[in-house]
Amino acid sequence: MSILKHMLAAAVGAAALAGLSASASAQTIGFSQVGSESDWRTAFSADMKAEAEKRGIKLQFSDAQQKEENQLKAVRSFIAQKVDAIIIAPVVVTGWDQVLKEAQAAKIPVFIADRAVESDPSLFVTRIAADFNLEGRLAGAWLAQASKGNCNIVELQGTVGSAPAIERKKGFEAVISLFPNMKIVKSQSGNFTTSGGKEVMESFIKATDGLKDVCAVWAHNDNMMLGAIQAMKEAGLKPGKDVLTVSVDGVPDIFKAMLAGESDASVELKSDIGKYIYDVVQGYLKGKHDYPKWVLIPSDLHTPADAAEMLKKKGG
Amino acid sequence: MRLDPPAALQAPTRRPAAAPKFSEWRAFWPLLALALILLVDAFISPGFFTIRLVEGRLYGSLIDILYRGAPTAVVALGMAVVIGARGIDLSVGAVIAIAGAVMTELIHAGMSAPAVLLATLLVSLICGLWNGALVALLDIQPIIATLILMVAGRGVAQMIDAGTIVTFRSDFFSAISTGRLGPAPSRIVVAAAVYALTWAAMRRTALGLFVESVGANAEASRLTGIDAKFVTISTYLISGVAAGIAGVLITSDIRGSDANNAGLWMELDAILAVVLGGASLNGGRVYIFNTLIGVLIIQSLTTSILVSGLPPEYNLIVKAIVVFLCLLLQARPVRQAVSGMIWAKRT
Structure with a gap:
């Protein structure tokens, strides 16, 4: 009787194992x-x-x-x-x-x-x-082309000391340093928030006499750029026309701003x-073991040309 | 403008017949601190004091200080009343977030704008009632009682927004926050109205007397027949509604409810403004004009740093040093030393 029990248990165990390996x-x-x-x-x-x-x-x-x-x-x-x-x-x-x-x-x-x-x-x-650094480089490269290498830039930084703020800034500066006539004339932290971006932009507008000689705004994220766009509009400026804008994230609202002609480019955070x-x-x-220690996920930059499509994809 | 303590609370000594020394005027030291900050601005930014009209509205760094300081001013005025009754309201930042979330939600629900405004202020009034009830009825220490809403409130706001930044379009709310009334930005008019109301309530009604009396000695006030519980709850109601108004201004400013960031650390700025105005956290006095000066000190400091072109890594340390100096200027031993020096020079 007890032997039968053991055999039964073993059979159940084997069946369970077989089941496991099938799902594995x-x-x-x-x-x-x-x-x-x-x-x-x-x-x-x-x-x-x-x-x-x-x-x-x-x-x-x-x-x-x-x-x-x-x-x-x-x-x-x-x-x-x-x-x-x-x-x-x-x-x-x-x-x-x-x-x-x-x-x-x-x-x-x-x-x-x-x-x-x-x-x-x-x-x-x-x-x-x-790669945050790559996002900064991509934004810088777009701006270099859009401004033909001549541009005074105001920068809205992310939260001081945060990895995206540090790396996006470094990447952006690495590219614009290749162009002698491109430079950052004002730079402040807007803490990655819309209200922060708006307040800092208002002070930039005052400090540069209505963005005189400023050709572009570069923001470490879209939320700050959305605030900056509002600040520019309230000061009677035309973002996207008087000044170029480039930022990072690709949130639905930045694509809406692009469609309204108020924003020029955003690097998508996929x-x-x-x-x-x-x-x-x-x-x-499957057996491929020679991966580098960092496999890069590529970044894309989007402009008004594909804003409608991106907005649809993001469900805005 | 001289703000007398309420007559009932004054010591029975006679007032000096001669005008008091200028440095004894209570607003003197906060105003001196503000003047010094603005003086530095004159050097670092040549166009700082220029005010002109752009598209029919006043425009310039000085206007920016008033404009950006308006929400803080509204919150700080409410805070001054609470502190006057020996309380403190740590939840104002969270109430700002809740007001913003509620308002955005109701706008999307298709409610008419004035109804949204009323409902939002009602919700902030309920937040104040919650704080007041915890403090006055359950006798929980104010710092702990309001800490509950400070922590939970932001969570409530995040829940209403479902964890996202919800944006909206509303001409009514944009007009309140970013529009203009004549050449003046409308939010400055809103802040001025809140100032006038607070002043009237504290200086022209018995409530002001009661608040300062409860703040000075709640038990003695109760024995003289003042309903201390009612007075305490009233102060939190005022602070709650003030935070609600600030929430409407802040949320309408960016046309979106950002539950994570709206009003974040605003309670600290408000408390700091009250203290910079010379009030004691031990209560007994509500300084309305001085609180406003405190707000202007904080905001002109922020605006100055933004205009100065200082690298952002130094923002906080500069702010801390200046605030420290402002408070130092108000410390009695330092005041006496400075007054002594001025007096010695004159003779």
């Missing part, structure tokens, strides 16, 4: 997301889910609600479930070594998406992310980046 061939990937603190983040999560479904990936999605401890818990549960790969969009840069070692011990490859981590690079396969991430993860699982 469909690739189970654990994804620990930061949370849903911004429109961009929410769109990014939705795209990760949609793209996984398209590719037949079984996605274990975990929302960390912006707490690292939740992310650590999620990653540990992914390890316990023996997923095929783990993707982490980290909340913060530090504190990852221990859990990454646990994943390595369980032989599960880890991929970092979006923000960087400060840990031993051998503990994860690669980071897949856009949220549909699932395809770039899964390409790398699936490539790695």
